[in-house]
Amino acid sequence: MTAFQIPFGPQHPALEEPINFMFEVEEERVVNVTPRLGYIHRGIEKIGEGRTYLQNVYLAERICGICSFAHALCYTQAVEELLGVNIPERAKFIRTIMAEMERIQNHYLWLGFAAKEMGFETLFMYAWRDRETMLGVLEMISGKRVNYGMSTVGGVRRDITDTMKKDVEAKLNYLEKRAEYYRKVCTREQTVLERTVGVGILRPRDALNLCAVGPTLRASGIRRDVRADERYAAYGEAPFKVITYKNCDVASRIYVRIDEIFESIKIIRYALKNLPDGPFRVRAPPRVPEGEAVSIVEAPRGEDLHYVKSDGSEKPARWKVRAPTLANLPSLCKMLAGVNIADIPVVIAGIDPCIACAERVVLVDTKTRGRQVWTGEDLWRYANEWYRSR
Amino acid sequence: MSFLSQMKTELGGRIREISVQRDRRVSGRTGKKDLRATVRRLVELEGYSHLSTITAVDVGSEIVVIYHIVNREALLSLRVRVSEEDPVLPTIVDLIPGAALYEREVHDLFGINFEGNSDLSPILLPDGWPEGVYPLRKEWTSKRISRRLKRRR
Numbered sequence: 001m002t003a004f005q006i007p008f009g010p011q012h013p014a015l016e017e018p019i020n021f022m023f024e025v026e027e028e029r030v031v032n033v034t035p036r037l038g039y040i041h042r043g044i045e046k047i048g049e050g051r052t053y054l055q056n057v058y059l060a061e062r063i064c065g066i067c068s069f070a071h072a073l074c075y076t077q078a079v080e081e082l083l084g085v086n087i088p089e090r091a092k093f094i095r096t097i098m099a100e101m102e103r104i105q106n107h108y109l110w111l112g113f114a115a116k117e118m119g120f121e122t123l124f125m126y127a128w129r130d131r132e133t134m135l136g137v138l139e140m141i142s143g144k145r146v147n148y149g150m151s152t153v154g155g156v157r158r159d160i161t162d163t164m165k166k167d168v169e170a171k172l173n174y175l176e177k178r179a180e181y182y183r184k185v186c187t188r189e190q191t192v193l194e195r196t197v198g199v200g201i202l203r204p205r206d207a208l209n210l211c212a213v214g215p216t217l218r219a220s221g222i223r224r225d226v227r228a229d230e231r232y233a234a235y236g237e238a239p240f241k242v243i244t245y246k247n248c249d250v251a252s253r254i255y256v257r258i259d260e261i262f263e264s265i266k267i268i269r270y271a272l273k274n275l276p277d278g279p280f281r282v283r284a285p286p287r288v289p290e291g292e293a294v295s296i297v298e299a300p301r302g303e304d305l306h307y308v309k310s311d312g313s314e315k316p317a318r319w320k321v322r323a324p325t326l327a328n329l330p331s332l333c334k335m336l337a338g339v340n341i342a343d344i345p346v347v348i349a350g351i352d353p354c355i356a357c358a359e360r361v362v363l364v365d366t367k368t369r370g371r372q373v374w375t376g377e378d379l380w381r382y383a384n385e386w387y388r389s390r
Numbered sequence: 391m392s393f394l395s396q397m398k399t400e401l402g403g404r405i406r407e408i409s410v411q412r413d414r415r416v417s418g419r420t421g422k423k424d425l426r427a428t429v430r431r432l433v434e435l436e437g438y439s440h441l442s443t444i445t446a447v448d449v450g451s452e453i454v455v456i457y458h459i460v461n462r463e464a465l466l467s468l469r470v471r472v473s474e475e476d477p478v479l480p481t482i483v484d485l486i487p488g489a490a491l492y493e494r495e496v497h498d499l500f501g502i503n504f505e506g507n508s509d510l511s512p513i514l515l516p517d518g519w520p521e522g523v524y525p526l527r528k529e530w531t532s533k534r535i536s537r538r539l540k541r542r543r
Contacts, residue, residue: 001446038514046525211441211488229462294465307445322443338478
Protein backbone atom coordinates (compact mmCIF):
# COMPACT_ATOMS: atom_id res chain seq x y z
CA MET A 1 0.00 0.00 0.00
CA THR A 2 1.36 3.39 -0.93
CA ALA A 3 1.48 5.81 1.97
CA PHE A 4 1.18 9.49 1.28
CA GLN A 5 1.86 12.51 3.39
CA ILE A 6 -0.12 15.57 2.43
CA PRO A 7 0.66 18.93 4.00
CA PHE A 8 -2.53 20.95 3.79
CA GLY A 9 -2.09 24.67 4.24
CA PRO A 10 -0.69 26.66 6.03
CA GLN A 11 -2.27 29.78 4.73
CA HIS A 12 -4.54 31.64 2.41
CA PRO A 13 -4.62 35.45 2.38
CA ALA A 14 -8.41 35.55 2.29
CA LEU A 15 -8.87 33.58 5.51
CA GLU A 16 -8.22 34.74 9.03
CA GLU A 17 -6.94 31.50 10.45
CA PRO A 18 -4.09 29.95 8.49
CA ILE A 19 -3.21 26.47 9.65
CA ASN A 20 -1.30 23.49 8.39
CA PHE A 21 -2.58 19.92 8.47
CA MET A 22 -0.23 17.06 7.74
CA PHE A 23 -2.34 14.23 6.38
CA GLU A 24 -1.17 10.66 6.23
CA VAL A 25 -3.10 8.97 3.50
CA GLU A 26 -3.54 5.41 2.37
CA GLU A 27 -5.10 5.28 -1.07
CA GLU A 28 -8.19 7.49 -0.77
CA ARG A 29 -8.43 7.36 3.03
CA VAL A 30 -6.96 9.71 5.57
CA VAL A 31 -5.40 7.65 8.34
CA ASN A 32 -3.83 10.31 10.53
CA VAL A 33 -3.85 14.10 10.88
CA THR A 34 -1.42 16.42 12.62
CA PRO A 35 -2.30 20.11 12.92
CA ARG A 36 0.26 22.89 13.18
CA LEU A 37 -0.82 26.36 14.27
CA GLY A 38 0.98 29.61 14.85
CA TYR A 39 1.10 31.12 11.38
CA ILE A 40 -0.72 34.19 12.61
CA HIS A 41 0.12 34.02 16.29
CA ARG A 42 0.09 37.72 17.08
CA GLY A 43 0.95 37.66 20.75
CA ILE A 44 -2.21 39.54 21.68
CA GLU A 45 -2.08 38.28 25.28
CA LYS A 46 1.39 39.76 25.68
CA ILE A 47 0.40 43.03 24.00
CA GLY A 48 -2.61 43.23 26.33
CA GLU A 49 -0.35 43.24 29.40
CA GLY A 50 1.06 46.56 28.19
CA ARG A 51 -2.29 48.25 27.49
CA THR A 52 -4.96 49.65 29.77
CA TYR A 53 -8.17 47.76 30.43
CA LEU A 54 -10.09 50.08 28.14
CA GLN A 55 -7.56 49.85 25.30
CA ASN A 56 -7.81 46.08 25.51
CA VAL A 57 -11.52 46.21 24.66
CA TYR A 58 -10.51 47.28 21.17
CA LEU A 59 -7.75 44.71 21.03
CA ALA A 60 -10.17 41.96 22.12
CA GLU A 61 -12.52 42.97 19.36
CA ARG A 62 -9.77 42.42 16.81
CA ILE A 63 -8.95 38.87 17.83
CA CYS A 64 -11.45 37.61 15.28
CA GLY A 65 -13.00 39.36 12.31
CA ILE A 66 -16.23 37.42 12.41
CA CYS A 67 -17.03 36.87 16.08
CA SER A 68 -15.51 40.17 17.19
CA PHE A 69 -18.46 41.06 19.41
CA ALA A 70 -18.25 37.76 21.29
CA HIS A 71 -14.63 38.47 22.26
CA ALA A 72 -15.34 42.06 23.27
CA LEU A 73 -18.34 40.90 25.32
CA CYS A 74 -16.39 38.12 27.00
CA TYR A 75 -13.53 40.45 27.90
CA THR A 76 -15.70 43.30 29.18
CA GLN A 77 -17.71 40.87 31.32
CA ALA A 78 -14.50 39.69 32.97
CA VAL A 79 -13.35 43.25 33.67
CA GLU A 80 -16.78 44.24 35.00
CA GLU A 81 -16.67 41.29 37.37
CA LEU A 82 -13.29 42.45 38.68
CA LEU A 83 -14.57 46.01 39.09
CA GLY A 84 -17.81 44.87 40.69
CA VAL A 85 -19.71 47.07 38.24
CA ASN A 86 -23.36 46.23 37.62
CA ILE A 87 -24.26 47.24 34.11
CA PRO A 88 -27.75 48.63 33.31
CA GLU A 89 -30.45 46.19 32.17
CA ARG A 90 -30.78 48.01 28.86
CA ALA A 91 -27.10 47.38 28.13
CA LYS A 92 -27.55 43.68 28.85
CA PHE A 93 -30.39 43.49 26.34
CA ILE A 94 -28.48 45.42 23.68
CA ARG A 95 -25.50 43.11 24.18
CA THR A 96 -27.75 40.10 23.70
CA ILE A 97 -29.21 41.58 20.53
CA MET A 98 -25.74 42.31 19.13
CA ALA A 99 -24.45 38.84 20.03
CA GLU A 100 -27.37 37.15 18.29
CA MET A 101 -27.11 39.38 15.22
CA GLU A 102 -23.47 38.40 15.02
CA ARG A 103 -24.45 34.74 15.29
CA ILE A 104 -26.95 35.08 12.40
CA GLN A 105 -24.36 36.85 10.28
CA ASN A 106 -21.78 34.16 11.10
CA HIS A 107 -24.09 31.24 10.40
CA TYR A 108 -25.09 32.66 7.00
CA LEU A 109 -21.42 33.20 6.22
CA TRP A 110 -20.67 29.65 7.27
CA LEU A 111 -23.53 28.18 5.26
CA GLY A 112 -22.18 29.83 2.13
CA PHE A 113 -18.68 28.71 2.96
CA ALA A 114 -19.74 25.09 3.50
CA ALA A 115 -21.82 25.21 0.30
CA LYS A 116 -18.79 26.33 -1.67
CA GLU A 117 -16.74 23.48 -0.24
CA MET A 118 -19.30 20.98 -1.44
CA GLY A 119 -19.29 22.55 -4.89
CA PHE A 120 -22.74 24.12 -4.53
CA GLU A 121 -21.91 27.63 -5.68
CA THR A 122 -25.46 28.88 -6.09
CA LEU A 123 -26.17 28.24 -2.42
CA PHE A 124 -22.88 29.95 -1.56
CA MET A 125 -23.91 33.11 -3.40
CA TYR A 126 -27.46 33.09 -2.02
CA ALA A 127 -26.25 32.71 1.56
CA TRP A 128 -23.68 35.46 1.26
CA ARG A 129 -26.19 37.79 -0.35
CA ASP A 130 -28.54 37.26 2.58
CA ARG A 131 -25.71 37.77 5.05
CA GLU A 132 -25.42 41.30 3.64
CA THR A 133 -28.87 42.04 5.07
CA MET A 134 -27.60 41.30 8.57
CA LEU A 135 -24.41 43.28 7.99
CA GLY A 136 -26.61 46.20 6.94
CA VAL A 137 -28.52 46.01 10.21
CA LEU A 138 -25.30 45.83 12.22
CA GLU A 139 -23.99 48.84 10.35
CA MET A 140 -27.16 50.78 11.02
CA ILE A 141 -26.87 50.13 14.77
CA SER A 142 -23.13 50.38 15.31
CA GLY A 143 -21.88 52.27 12.26
CA LYS A 144 -19.68 49.35 11.24
CA ARG A 145 -20.07 46.06 9.40
CA VAL A 146 -17.40 44.29 11.48
CA ASN A 147 -15.63 45.19 14.77
CA TYR A 148 -18.72 47.01 15.97
CA GLY A 149 -17.20 48.86 18.91
CA MET A 150 -20.39 48.32 20.88
CA SER A 151 -19.46 46.53 24.09
CA THR A 152 -17.37 48.51 26.54
CA VAL A 153 -16.52 48.30 30.23
CA GLY A 154 -19.75 49.45 31.92
CA GLY A 155 -22.26 48.74 29.15
CA VAL A 156 -22.57 49.51 25.47
CA ARG A 157 -21.53 52.56 23.49
CA ARG A 158 -24.62 53.05 21.33
CA ASP A 159 -28.33 52.78 21.88
CA ILE A 160 -30.95 51.02 19.80
CA THR A 161 -33.71 53.52 19.00
CA ASP A 162 -37.37 52.93 18.15
CA THR A 163 -36.86 53.80 14.47
CA MET A 164 -34.10 51.19 14.29
CA LYS A 165 -36.40 48.60 15.84
CA LYS A 166 -38.91 48.84 12.96
CA ASP A 167 -36.19 48.40 10.38
CA VAL A 168 -34.69 45.46 12.24
CA GLU A 169 -38.08 43.72 12.42
CA ALA A 170 -38.50 43.92 8.62
CA LYS A 171 -35.02 42.51 8.05
CA LEU A 172 -35.59 39.71 10.57
CA ASN A 173 -38.75 38.67 8.74
CA TYR A 174 -36.78 38.44 5.52
CA LEU A 175 -33.93 36.47 7.11
CA GLU A 176 -36.40 34.09 8.73
CA LYS A 177 -38.01 33.35 5.37
CA ARG A 178 -34.61 32.76 3.83
CA ALA A 179 -33.58 30.42 6.65
CA GLU A 180 -36.74 28.39 6.04
CA TYR A 181 -35.74 28.13 2.39
CA TYR A 182 -32.21 27.00 3.31
CA ARG A 183 -33.58 24.42 5.69
CA LYS A 184 -35.62 23.02 2.81
CA VAL A 185 -32.63 23.06 0.46
CA CYS A 186 -30.28 21.41 2.95
CA THR A 187 -32.69 18.66 3.95
CA ARG A 188 -33.89 17.80 0.43
CA GLU A 189 -31.29 18.79 -2.14
CA GLN A 190 -29.30 15.81 -3.35
CA THR A 191 -26.07 17.82 -3.79
CA VAL A 192 -26.04 18.67 -0.10
CA LEU A 193 -27.10 15.25 1.16
CA GLU A 194 -24.56 13.34 -0.96
CA ARG A 195 -21.70 15.39 0.37
CA THR A 196 -22.65 15.72 4.03
CA VAL A 197 -24.75 12.83 5.34
CA GLY A 198 -22.57 10.33 7.19
CA VAL A 199 -19.43 12.38 6.47
CA GLY A 200 -17.00 13.49 9.18
CA ILE A 201 -18.44 11.51 12.07
CA LEU A 202 -17.77 12.69 15.64
CA ARG A 203 -19.28 10.30 18.20
CA PRO A 204 -20.74 11.88 21.37
CA ARG A 205 -18.18 10.06 23.54
CA ASP A 206 -15.32 11.49 21.45
CA ALA A 207 -16.87 14.95 21.39
CA LEU A 208 -16.94 14.97 25.19
CA ASN A 209 -13.48 13.47 25.65
CA LEU A 210 -11.93 15.91 23.20
CA CYS A 211 -13.72 18.85 24.83
CA ALA A 212 -15.55 20.02 21.69
CA VAL A 213 -17.65 23.19 21.91
CA GLY A 214 -20.52 24.97 20.18
CA PRO A 215 -22.45 23.70 17.15
CA THR A 216 -19.79 21.00 16.62
CA LEU A 217 -20.63 19.53 20.04
CA ARG A 218 -24.37 20.01 19.69
CA ALA A 219 -24.38 18.24 16.30
CA SER A 220 -23.10 15.19 18.18
CA GLY A 221 -26.17 15.25 20.36
CA ILE A 222 -24.67 16.89 23.45
CA ARG A 223 -26.93 19.56 24.93
CA ARG A 224 -24.46 22.18 26.07
CA ASP A 225 -24.72 25.89 25.36
CA VAL A 226 -23.01 28.57 27.45
CA ARG A 227 -25.99 30.87 26.95
CA ALA A 228 -28.29 28.40 28.67
CA ASP A 229 -25.78 27.37 31.37
CA GLU A 230 -24.32 30.75 32.31
CA ARG A 231 -27.33 32.99 31.59
CA TYR A 232 -25.08 35.99 31.07
CA ALA A 233 -26.36 39.28 29.53
CA ALA A 234 -30.12 38.83 28.99
CA TYR A 235 -30.06 35.09 28.22
CA GLY A 236 -31.63 34.35 31.57
CA GLU A 237 -34.79 36.14 30.42
CA ALA A 238 -35.10 35.59 26.69
CA PRO A 239 -36.55 32.13 25.98
CA PHE A 240 -34.74 29.93 23.48
CA LYS A 241 -34.09 26.29 22.71
CA VAL A 242 -30.66 24.66 22.69
CA ILE A 243 -30.52 22.95 19.31
CA THR A 244 -29.05 19.47 19.10
CA TYR A 245 -28.92 16.87 16.33
CA LYS A 246 -27.94 13.27 16.77
CA ASN A 247 -26.36 12.17 13.51
CA CYS A 248 -22.85 13.42 14.38
CA ASP A 249 -22.03 14.27 10.73
CA VAL A 250 -21.53 17.40 8.63
CA ALA A 251 -25.25 17.42 7.75
CA SER A 252 -26.11 17.67 11.47
CA ARG A 253 -23.69 20.56 11.81
CA ILE A 254 -25.56 22.34 9.01
CA TYR A 255 -28.98 21.71 10.60
CA VAL A 256 -27.82 22.85 14.04
CA ARG A 257 -26.66 26.16 12.61
CA ILE A 258 -29.74 26.74 10.46
CA ASP A 259 -32.02 26.03 13.44
CA GLU A 260 -29.91 28.34 15.58
CA ILE A 261 -30.67 31.15 13.15
CA PHE A 262 -34.38 30.76 14.04
CA GLU A 263 -33.59 30.76 17.75
CA SER A 264 -31.43 33.87 17.37
CA ILE A 265 -34.24 35.65 15.54
CA LYS A 266 -36.59 34.68 18.39
CA ILE A 267 -34.17 36.04 20.99
CA ILE A 268 -33.70 39.33 19.12
CA ARG A 269 -37.47 39.79 18.74
CA TYR A 270 -37.98 39.16 22.45
CA ALA A 271 -35.15 41.50 23.45
CA LEU A 272 -36.37 44.30 21.18
CA LYS A 273 -39.93 44.00 22.46
CA ASN A 274 -38.87 43.93 26.12
CA LEU A 275 -35.97 46.36 25.88
CA PRO A 276 -35.86 48.04 29.32
CA ASP A 277 -35.78 51.83 29.59
CA GLY A 278 -32.94 53.70 31.22
CA PRO A 279 -29.25 54.29 30.64
CA PHE A 280 -27.17 51.91 28.53
CA ARG A 281 -23.83 52.66 30.11
CA VAL A 282 -22.35 53.42 33.52
CA ARG A 283 -19.01 55.00 34.30
CA ALA A 284 -16.30 52.54 35.21
CA PRO A 285 -13.10 53.48 37.04
CA PRO A 286 -9.85 52.96 35.07
CA ARG A 287 -8.08 51.25 37.98
CA VAL A 288 -9.13 47.68 38.58
CA PRO A 289 -8.83 46.17 42.08
CA GLU A 290 -6.67 43.09 42.59
CA GLY A 291 -8.31 39.83 41.68
CA GLU A 292 -9.09 37.46 38.86
CA ALA A 293 -12.13 36.61 36.78
CA VAL A 294 -13.06 33.96 34.26
CA SER A 295 -15.71 34.87 31.72
CA ILE A 296 -17.24 32.49 29.20
CA VAL A 297 -19.70 33.27 26.42
CA GLU A 298 -21.22 31.31 23.56
CA ALA A 299 -19.58 32.77 20.46
CA PRO A 300 -21.09 31.73 17.09
CA ARG A 301 -18.50 28.94 16.91
CA GLY A 302 -18.80 27.83 20.53
CA GLU A 303 -17.53 28.50 24.01
CA ASP A 304 -15.14 31.43 24.22
CA LEU A 305 -13.14 31.92 27.42
CA HIS A 306 -11.37 35.00 28.72
CA TYR A 307 -9.39 35.00 31.94
CA VAL A 308 -8.23 38.31 33.41
CA LYS A 309 -5.94 38.72 36.41
CA SER A 310 -5.46 42.14 37.92
CA ASP A 311 -2.65 43.31 40.18
CA GLY A 312 -4.43 46.54 41.11
CA SER A 313 -2.94 48.71 38.37
CA GLU A 314 -4.63 50.06 35.25
CA LYS A 315 -3.19 47.25 33.10
CA PRO A 316 -3.97 43.55 33.39
CA ALA A 317 -1.30 41.28 34.88
CA ARG A 318 -2.51 38.46 32.68
CA TRP A 319 -5.14 38.15 30.02
CA LYS A 320 -5.83 34.75 28.57
CA VAL A 321 -8.07 34.07 25.60
CA ARG A 322 -9.25 30.70 24.39
CA ALA A 323 -11.24 30.94 21.18
CA PRO A 324 -13.61 28.13 20.16
CA THR A 325 -11.64 26.94 17.12
CA LEU A 326 -8.71 25.79 19.28
CA ALA A 327 -11.10 23.77 21.42
CA ASN A 328 -12.54 22.09 18.32
CA LEU A 329 -9.24 21.20 16.65
CA PRO A 330 -8.74 17.83 18.39
CA SER A 331 -12.30 16.90 17.42
CA LEU A 332 -11.64 17.97 13.85
CA CYS A 333 -8.62 15.66 13.68
CA LYS A 334 -10.82 12.85 14.98
CA MET A 335 -13.45 13.54 12.28
CA LEU A 336 -10.82 13.63 9.56
CA ALA A 337 -9.32 10.26 10.42
CA GLY A 338 -10.99 7.82 8.07
CA VAL A 339 -12.55 10.24 5.58
CA ASN A 340 -11.86 10.38 1.85
CA ILE A 341 -9.37 12.92 0.53
CA ALA A 342 -12.33 14.35 -1.38
CA ASP A 343 -14.18 14.99 1.89
CA ILE A 344 -11.37 16.91 3.59
CA PRO A 345 -12.60 20.41 2.62
CA VAL A 346 -16.20 19.88 3.68
CA VAL A 347 -15.25 18.22 6.97
CA ILE A 348 -12.86 21.03 7.85
CA ALA A 349 -15.56 23.52 6.94
CA GLY A 350 -17.89 21.61 9.26
CA ILE A 351 -16.39 23.02 12.44
CA ASP A 352 -16.49 26.55 10.97
CA PRO A 353 -12.79 27.35 11.29
CA CYS A 354 -12.38 29.66 8.28
CA ILE A 355 -9.39 27.68 7.07
CA ALA A 356 -10.77 25.03 4.76
CA CYS A 357 -9.58 26.76 1.61
CA ALA A 358 -5.90 25.99 1.81
CA GLU A 359 -3.32 27.94 -0.11
CA ARG A 360 -1.17 25.07 -1.24
CA VAL A 361 -1.25 21.31 -1.04
CA VAL A 362 1.85 19.18 -1.47
CA LEU A 363 1.45 15.49 -2.19
CA VAL A 364 4.47 13.44 -1.22
CA ASP A 365 4.77 9.89 -2.47
CA THR A 366 6.76 8.25 0.29
CA LYS A 367 7.89 5.41 -1.99
CA THR A 368 9.45 7.51 -4.70
CA ARG A 369 9.82 10.73 -2.66
CA GLY A 370 8.11 12.32 -5.65
CA ARG A 371 6.41 15.61 -4.94
CA GLN A 372 3.28 17.03 -6.45
CA VAL A 373 2.28 20.54 -5.58
CA TRP A 374 -1.42 21.27 -5.54
CA THR A 375 -3.11 24.57 -4.98
CA GLY A 376 -6.18 24.75 -2.76
CA GLU A 377 -8.14 25.21 -5.99
CA ASP A 378 -6.73 21.89 -7.27
CA LEU A 379 -7.87 20.04 -4.18
CA TRP A 380 -11.29 21.62 -4.39
CA ARG A 381 -11.58 20.67 -8.08
CA TYR A 382 -10.30 17.18 -7.35
CA ALA A 383 -12.92 16.75 -4.65
CA ASN A 384 -15.77 17.82 -6.90
CA GLU A 385 -14.55 15.77 -9.88
CA TRP A 386 -14.25 12.74 -7.64
CA TYR A 387 -17.85 13.04 -6.57
CA ARG A 388 -19.08 13.73 -10.09
CA SER A 389 -17.42 10.62 -11.49
CA ARG A 390 -18.91 8.30 -8.87
CA MET B 391 -24.76 24.21 46.73
CA SER B 392 -24.76 20.47 46.31
CA PHE B 393 -21.78 20.20 44.00
CA LEU B 394 -19.65 22.21 46.41
CA SER B 395 -20.35 19.90 49.34
CA GLN B 396 -19.88 16.93 47.02
CA MET B 397 -16.52 18.29 45.95
CA LYS B 398 -15.51 18.90 49.53
CA THR B 399 -16.35 15.39 50.61
CA GLU B 400 -14.96 13.72 47.50
CA LEU B 401 -11.88 15.83 47.07
CA GLY B 402 -11.49 17.56 50.40
CA GLY B 403 -8.13 15.98 51.02
CA ARG B 404 -6.75 16.88 47.59
CA ILE B 405 -8.23 20.30 46.85
CA ARG B 406 -7.44 22.99 49.37
CA GLU B 407 -8.73 26.52 49.70
CA ILE B 408 -12.00 25.73 47.93
CA SER B 409 -13.81 29.01 47.53
CA VAL B 410 -16.87 30.25 45.68
CA GLN B 411 -16.12 33.53 43.89
CA ARG B 412 -19.68 34.00 42.74
CA ASP B 413 -22.53 32.01 41.30
CA ARG B 414 -21.05 29.33 38.98
CA ARG B 415 -17.42 30.13 39.82
CA VAL B 416 -15.43 27.89 42.14
CA SER B 417 -11.69 27.88 42.63
CA GLY B 418 -9.36 25.60 44.49
CA ARG B 419 -5.72 24.67 44.85
CA THR B 420 -4.05 21.33 44.57
CA GLY B 421 -0.49 20.02 44.72
CA LYS B 422 1.66 18.72 41.91
CA LYS B 423 1.49 15.21 43.36
CA ASP B 424 -2.29 15.27 43.77
CA LEU B 425 -3.07 16.77 40.35
CA ARG B 426 -3.66 13.55 38.45
CA ALA B 427 -5.65 11.90 41.21
CA THR B 428 -7.79 15.05 41.52
CA VAL B 429 -8.49 15.29 37.81
CA ARG B 430 -9.22 11.56 37.62
CA ARG B 431 -11.76 11.89 40.42
CA LEU B 432 -13.33 14.97 38.80
CA VAL B 433 -13.78 13.15 35.50
CA GLU B 434 -15.46 10.27 37.36
CA LEU B 435 -17.83 12.69 39.09
CA GLU B 436 -20.86 13.52 37.01
CA GLY B 437 -19.97 15.74 34.09
CA TYR B 438 -16.71 17.32 35.24
CA SER B 439 -14.90 16.30 32.09
CA HIS B 440 -15.05 19.43 29.97
CA LEU B 441 -11.69 21.13 30.17
CA SER B 442 -12.21 24.65 28.86
CA THR B 443 -8.54 25.49 28.77
CA ILE B 444 -5.31 25.55 30.74
CA THR B 445 -4.02 28.99 31.74
CA ALA B 446 -0.67 29.82 33.30
CA VAL B 447 0.25 32.96 35.21
CA ASP B 448 3.76 34.07 36.12
CA VAL B 449 3.73 35.28 39.73
CA GLY B 450 7.45 35.86 40.24
CA SER B 451 9.45 32.85 41.36
CA GLU B 452 6.55 30.56 40.66
CA ILE B 453 4.14 29.85 37.83
CA VAL B 454 0.53 29.13 38.63
CA VAL B 455 -1.08 26.72 36.19
CA ILE B 456 -4.87 26.88 36.18
CA TYR B 457 -7.12 24.14 34.82
CA HIS B 458 -10.55 25.52 33.94
CA ILE B 459 -12.94 22.60 34.21
CA VAL B 460 -16.64 23.12 33.55
CA ASN B 461 -19.73 21.17 34.44
CA ARG B 462 -23.40 22.11 34.33
CA GLU B 463 -23.36 23.81 37.68
CA ALA B 464 -20.04 25.61 37.80
CA LEU B 465 -16.68 26.42 36.33
CA LEU B 466 -13.90 25.15 38.55
CA SER B 467 -10.52 26.87 38.34
CA LEU B 468 -8.06 24.35 39.73
CA ARG B 469 -4.65 25.86 40.37
CA VAL B 470 -1.27 24.21 40.81
CA ARG B 471 1.96 26.03 41.63
CA VAL B 472 5.28 25.08 40.06
CA SER B 473 8.66 26.71 40.55
CA GLU B 474 10.31 28.52 37.64
CA GLU B 475 13.53 26.54 38.05
CA ASP B 476 11.84 23.16 37.86
CA PRO B 477 8.66 23.71 35.84
CA VAL B 478 7.39 20.14 35.61
CA LEU B 479 3.82 18.88 35.92
CA PRO B 480 2.32 15.48 35.16
CA THR B 481 0.24 15.33 31.98
CA ILE B 482 -3.53 14.84 32.11
CA VAL B 483 -3.91 14.00 28.41
CA ASP B 484 -4.68 10.35 29.15
CA LEU B 485 -7.45 11.45 31.55
CA ILE B 486 -8.85 14.26 29.37
CA PRO B 487 -7.69 13.83 25.74
CA GLY B 488 -8.84 17.37 24.94
CA ALA B 489 -5.96 18.70 27.07
CA ALA B 490 -3.34 17.88 24.42
CA LEU B 491 -3.25 21.22 22.61
CA TYR B 492 -3.59 23.25 25.81
CA GLU B 493 -0.57 21.55 27.37
CA ARG B 494 1.44 22.24 24.24
CA GLU B 495 0.36 25.88 24.34
CA VAL B 496 1.43 26.30 27.98
CA HIS B 497 4.69 24.51 27.17
CA ASP B 498 5.34 26.94 24.30
CA LEU B 499 4.57 30.13 26.15
CA PHE B 500 5.65 29.34 29.73
CA GLY B 501 8.13 26.49 29.34
CA ILE B 502 6.21 24.07 31.56
CA ASN B 503 7.09 20.45 30.90
CA PHE B 504 4.22 18.04 31.06
CA GLU B 505 5.66 14.69 32.00
CA GLY B 506 4.06 11.89 30.02
CA ASN B 507 2.83 14.06 27.14
CA SER B 508 4.62 12.54 24.17
CA ASP B 509 4.10 15.50 21.84
CA LEU B 510 5.19 18.86 23.18
CA SER B 511 6.39 20.18 19.81
CA PRO B 512 5.68 23.88 19.13
CA ILE B 513 2.04 24.60 18.38
CA LEU B 514 1.94 28.41 18.44
CA LEU B 515 5.57 29.52 18.22
CA PRO B 516 7.42 29.30 14.89
CA ASP B 517 9.98 26.64 14.04
CA GLY B 518 13.45 27.69 15.10
CA TRP B 519 12.22 29.81 18.02
CA PRO B 520 15.20 30.21 20.42
CA GLU B 521 15.23 27.78 23.30
CA GLY B 522 14.56 29.19 26.73
CA VAL B 523 12.53 32.16 25.48
CA TYR B 524 9.10 31.80 27.04
CA PRO B 525 7.22 34.86 25.83
CA LEU B 526 4.54 35.03 28.51
CA ARG B 527 6.96 34.82 31.43
CA LYS B 528 7.33 38.25 33.00
CA GLU B 529 11.12 38.41 32.65
CA TRP B 530 10.67 38.26 28.87
CA THR B 531 9.47 41.76 28.09
CA SER B 532 8.54 42.50 24.48
CA LYS B 533 11.73 44.52 24.09
CA ARG B 534 13.91 41.74 25.43
CA ILE B 535 12.27 39.19 23.13
CA SER B 536 12.81 41.32 20.02
CA ARG B 537 16.45 41.99 21.02
CA ARG B 538 16.98 38.27 21.49
CA LEU B 539 15.38 37.49 18.12
CA LYS B 540 17.49 40.15 16.32
CA ARG B 541 20.66 38.70 17.78
CA ARG B 542 19.85 35.38 16.19
CA ARG B 543 19.70 36.79 12.67
